[in-house]
Amino acid sequence: xxxxxxxxxxxxxxxxxxxxxxxxxxxxxxKSVKKxxxxxHEVTTFVFTDKEMPNKKGLVSLxxxxxxxxxxxxxxxxxxxxHKKELSEMDYLYYCxxxxxxxxxxxxxxxxxxxxxxxxxxxxxxCYFAGGFNGGTSKAFLNMSREIKDRVNKDLENNIIAIWxxxxxxxxxxxxxxxxxxxxxxxxxxxxxxxxxxKILALDKxxxxxxx
Ligand code: UD2
Numbered sequence: 117x118x119x120x121x122x123x124x125x126x127x128x129x130x131x132x133x134x135x136x137x138x139x140x141x142x143x144x145x146x147k148s149v150k151k152x153x154x155x156x157h158e159v160t161t162f163v164f165t166d167k168e169m170p171n172k173k174g175l176v177s178l179x180x181x182x183x184x185x186x187x188x189x190x191x192x193x194x195x196x197x198x199h200k201k202e203l204s205e206m207d208y209l210y211y212c213x214x215x216x217x218x219x220x221x222x223x224x225x226x227x228x229x230x231x232x233x234x235x236x237x238x239x240x241x242x243c244y245f246a247g248g249f250n251g252g253t254s255k256a257f258l259n260m261s262r263e264i265k266d267r268v269n270k271d272l273e274n275n276i277i278a279i280w281x282x283x284x285x286x287x288x289x290x291x292x293x294x295x296x297x298x299x300x301x302x303x304x305x306x307x308x309x310x311x312x313x314x315k316i317l318a319l320d321k322x323x324x325x326x327x328x
Contacts, residue, residue, distance in 0.1 A: 126227075128154045129206035129254065130161045133192055134214040135182035137326050139167045141214040141319070146175070152218035152315075160206065164195055176202075185327045189247075190268060190281040193261040200258045209258070210251030213318065216303070220315040228252045228296050245290055246303040247283035248318050252295065260289055 130149060134142050146161060153159060162176045163169055169177035180195065182188060192211070196203060203209055208227060251257055264285045271277060278284035301315040 126154075126157045126207040127205065128157045128159045129203055129209045130159060131164070131196060131203075131209060131211045131251075132161060132214050133164045133180065133188065133195065135164075135166045135180060135188055137328070138214050139165060141216075142167075142169075144217060145212070145214055148218040152221050154223055155221065156223060162199075162203070186277065186281045190277060191265075192282050193264040193268070193285075196258065196261040197265045200261070204254050204258055206254045208251060209254045210249065211257075212316070213248040215319045215321055216248055217317045217319060218315065219317055220301075220313060222302065222315050226251075226296075226298055226302065228256070243297060245283075245287055245295075245297075246318070247280070247286055248303040249298075249316055250286065250295075256293075260286075260293070264289055 130153065132142070132145065142163065142165070149159065149161060158174075160174055160176055162178060164178050164180035166180055166182045169175065178199065183191065196209075196211075210226075264282065267285055267288075268282075278288075280287075299312050300310055301312045303316060303318050304310060304312065304314045306317045306320045
């Protein structure tokens with residue numbers, strides 16, 4: 117038994133896409149990840165980017181060509197599906213928008229519960245999930261990536277893009293595949309005032325200017 121197994125240390129992959137002007141968000145996000153994300157586990161951050169990245173432990177930079185809005189976000193699951201071999205070496209995969217910040221510890225409480233085969237999920241109550249932060253076991257995440265990739269491609273063949281891009285696709289997928297639901301603490305809009313603890317902030321930005 118290795119010491120990793122002994123202490124139940126998991127390999128966690130954090131997936132980030134940052135192309136064009138969004139590279140400005142990388143350094144503060146990485147700093148906050150180091151300080152707050154899954155501190156008891158082995159975290160590897162995969163950055164899909166069109167920029168040069170420094171060589172650092174726990175950081176994997178993967179070259180990624182920028183596509184104009186909305187394709188850069190709409191086709192995020194295509195990217196993860198393309199890299200499934202490397203990503204499936206992780207125990208868990210989480211995706212995070214690059215314009216976000218971890219401001220409090222985020223740990224084991226977000227990992228999927230190990231439910232028995234008799235587990236019955238709650239009735240669907242019409243929850244809407246933000247696209248900014250989500251994940252689970254690498255197997256489930258990569259299955260979802262493949263499925264959403266196929267659905268996006270089918271839509272595109274018919275000249276259709278769902279209203280909120282990847283986020284609409286994610287929500288459709290989660291209706292059929294009930295997830296563990298995280299509170300708004302994990303995707304907390306920076307300037308909002310919600311009755312939840314701030315754990316991961318979705319930063320305010322000028323969409324028009326930064327997507328330009
Ligand atoms: C929301 C969701 C986002 C996605 C999107 C779909 C939250 C906090 N965010 O974000 O996850 O579902 O709606 O429309 O719930 N990007 C680049 N380069 C670019 C443009 C975008 O790398 O030039 C990447 C980057 O990782 C960014 C992500 O795409 O964080 C989503 O883009 P956004 O943050 O501009 O989208 P937003 O705020 O509408």
